[in-house]
Amino acid sequence: MSSTTGRHHPKNELYPDEFLRAIPKTDLHCHLDGSVRVQTLVELCEEQNLPLPADTAEELNKVLFKDDYSSLEEYLECFSYVTAALRTAEALERVGYEFAIDQYEIGVRYFECRFAPQLNATPGKLSVEEVLLAVDKGLKRATDEYNSRREIRSGEEPEYDYGIIVCAMRFFLPNFSPYFELFWEMHKYEDPYIIYGLASMSLITTAHDVKVKSKVPIVALDIAGAEDGFPAEHHSDAFAFAHKKFINKTVHAGEGYGPESIFQAITDLHAERIGHGVHLFSPEFVKHEKNTADAKQYVDSLTEFIANNRICIEVCLSSNLQVVPELGGDLKKHPVQHMLERRLAVTMCTDNRTVSKTTMLRELRLAVDAFELTPYQLKDIVTCGFKHSFMNRPYTEKRKYNHKIISYYDKLAKEYGVHCDPDKYYDGKASVSSLFSTE
Numbered sequence: 001m002s003s004t005t006g007r008h009h010p011k012n013e014l015y016p017d018e019f020l021r022a023i024p025k026t027d028l029h030c031h032l033d034g035s036v037r038v039q040t041l042v043e044l045c046e047e048q049n050l051p052l053p054a055d056t057a058e059e060l061n062k063v064l065f066k067d068d069y070s071s072l073e074e075y076l077e078c079f080s081y082v083t084a085a086l087r088t089a090e091a092l093e094r095v096g097y098e099f100a101i102d103q104y105e106i107g108v109r110y111f112e113c114r115f116a117p118q119l120n121a122t123p124g125k126l127s128v129e130e131v132l133l134a135v136d137k138g139l140k141r142a143t144d145e146y147n148s149r150r151e152i153r154s155g156e157e158p159e160y161d162y163g164i165i166v167c168a169m170r171f172f173l174p175n176f177s178p179y180f181e182l183f184w185e186m187h188k189y190e191d192p193y194i195i196y197g198l199a200s201m202s203l204i205t206t207a208h209d210v211k212v213k214s215k216v217p218i219v220a221l222d223i224a225g226a227e228d229g230f231p232a233e234h235h236s237d238a239f240a241f242a243h244k245k246f247i248n249k250t251v252h253a254g255e256g257y258g259p260e261s262i263f264q265a266i267t268d269l270h271a272e273r274i275g276h277g278v279h280l281f282s283p284e285f286v287k288h289e290k291n292t293a294d295a296k297q298y299v300d301s302l303t304e305f306i307a308n309n310r311i312c313i314e315v316c317l318s319s320n321l322q323v324v325p326e327l328g329g330d331l332k333k334h335p336v337q338h339m340l341e342r343r344l345a346v347t348m349c350t351d352n353r354t355v356s357k358t359t360m361l362r363e364l365r366l367a368v369d370a371f372e373l374t375p376y377q378l379k380d381i382v383t384c385g386f387k388h389s390f391m392n393r394p395y396t397e398k399r400k401y402n403h404k405i406i407s408y409y410d411k412l413a414k415e416y417g418v419h420c421d422p423d424k425y426y427d428g429k430a431s432v433s434s435l436f437s438t439e
Contacts (some may be wrong), residue, residue, distance in 0.1 A: 096138025
């Protein structure tokens, strides 16, 4: 679906790799099952006698985890092998631990790990509650190790932290997991769309109970999966429950469908952040408006609402290049430049580190190179991740933490000679008038 040629741009010499690695970063949109170490997957499948299309990590990186995928189906095939190997508490704790280590090693100070525990649960063997507890155990162990370092204990550097986002599924079939097989059987006389909504409600009520009773930092509810044909409204009860329980909401939207999906996420599901949002500026995908001018007005009004309400867009460049055919593998076609022009709240994320062969360091490198970001734009994007995080702390503590992050960023910027001038947000090469250009 993509070509690697559109990902390579002249290196922006303003930003040494060492600087991008050192600065404090967030990763607010990263899937656990899309970020499992390849060697770990090999070992888990060997232990559980599960099949893989290759026997070594090197071979899997050629035949399963590729640089490019010919279709969305091929991209999603990766996840079926991974989720099958993550149905024991031991495996989940291990990948949770390694997930955190891999993030912290490249300067991510805060991340939100998202996954669909109903894909991992096995009735009678491993409950949804046990899935959540196992992953959290691994994440917490790694976080405690990193926060025990001298530079953290002394206060020289900001501490490390994390949250968990539970993902409901817009669509699922019985063969997605043992849990879904039983769930489907129990509700086999229901309309499928009702079943999807019931599963979402079951997930969030369970997650809320674990959050309250076990103090697991479950910070938000999400829905993932196919957008086209599986609208947000079928999950409105689950998101209303989350809303009433003061659980945050983020929604995959505008990746596989147009602006209306983003609208639905905001109006039906109370979304505070949007995952991907690639088709926000795509009036040609607005189906309820037949007139082009009306479709453009709809998109403009939606964009202004997102801007005014500071609804944050979780941008995932590498992943989008692989699965969004309209980009044609060309990073320059990605709408993030338009998002910045409209001064939307934008944060860079990885989505799936293993499946997309990326890290937060690589995502920032892609952004500063392809879009020639000014120092102020880069700082704005980085700090936006912290400000729009769902960090499981009281607001006053989160605010204090964010001030520490900004001070540390400024210190590193000074050391590396990266000067942030707020009067130079733009580089003068782009204009808002290009938003609806057909060229």
